Amino acid sequence: MICDQGLKPGDALPSQRELVTLLQASRPSVREGVSMLEMLGIIRVEGRRGLFVANGDGQRPIDFWPFHKGYDLREVYQFRIGFEPDALALAFSRLTSDALQRLRHHAEALMIAARQGNAVVAAEQDTAFHDVIFEYCGNRIFLDIRSHLSKAMKDSQWVPMVIIERVGDTAREHLAIVDALEAGNCADACAALRDHIHAAALRCDLHLT
Template sequence: MPSRVARAIQDMIAERSLQAGDMLPSQRDMTVLLGASRPSVREAVSMLETLGLVRVEKRKGVFVAAPGGRSPADMWPLEAGYALKEVFQFRVSFEPAALRLAFPNLKGAALQRLRAYADALKVAASNGNSVLAAEQDTLFHDVIFEHCGNHLYDDIRRHLSRVMQNSQWVPMVMLEQVRDTAEEHMSILAAIEAGDCDAACAALENHIIAAARRCDLDININLSPREQTQ
């Protein structure tokens, strides 16, 4: 998973006391320093760039980014092939449907994994660690698709994993709002643990809508009857 390499690069920045504007080792050198493959380093750098922690300058290298000053939507990769709003519009219907299919299977070890990832996300948010938060966020969502029992849903998730992950990560550019992401995951988990499928799906839908709003996007969906009465 690129997030593990991204955490190693994050540690490298801290250990070397690198400041905004300082240059990191080349991606080729990082493969040796971190004992990672070139694709893993490339994906990790992309993740750090999406989170606003580094900036990549073509033909120059990778540099530590200055904190703040950019909105989440600014971090959306231009090569993604889809507009960020399109991805959120897709996710807000696709992911709750997958959760509804997965719901009967989210018990035992699967439920424990959801709890572990939600707890780790909350700790990462409290510590201001966006890389670890992004990793735990992705793992939480992955559990849902692993247990939905529909190969097509799982294949679509895998095929679109990069754009879907990036849409989860870009709101985390604003560290002060990562705690909101953590609380939203806790709401989803609480509904699953309570055995309320409708509430869990509504909480997931609300989480995706809120993530879009953190990117200054209104994804314009009709509220469900359940939400309209709240």
């Protein structure tokens, strides 16, 4: 709608209730879509006033962090940098050729989205990439923890994409993980995933120790 109608920063958008009808979508789906667009700096939500096209110029990714359940962005990255490589190590021996193909597909699609400047598709492909890792980790406790923290974890993946020019870096980091997995090197793959999370934090001006 924003692209097709040439809407500008400050222009009003339909309310979430109106979007449910217009898109013939469920309320949770609309809320998720609105949350993604807000996190990517494409729209802003103003209390009772409604939805508006955002102007993200001059704002940092961390400015869009909504402090889920009191967690700040640094805490989420500190958690992810230990948690996700462990999940990948568990998944390593379970990854089938189809799973590796899916990971490469998502990483390459992310690169294409970065070149096109499409933050929404980039966010979708980024999420799908990380989903595959947990799909194959085979540990129900890991899955339960991720499910409990899914909103905070996904938003921490998306918020660096406010700087669309840096999304290509994310894609290259994903490809490095896939390269190591395809080479059969678990240690290098886990190290590449840690490097990716560390770099994502840096894109948000956060230096992890």
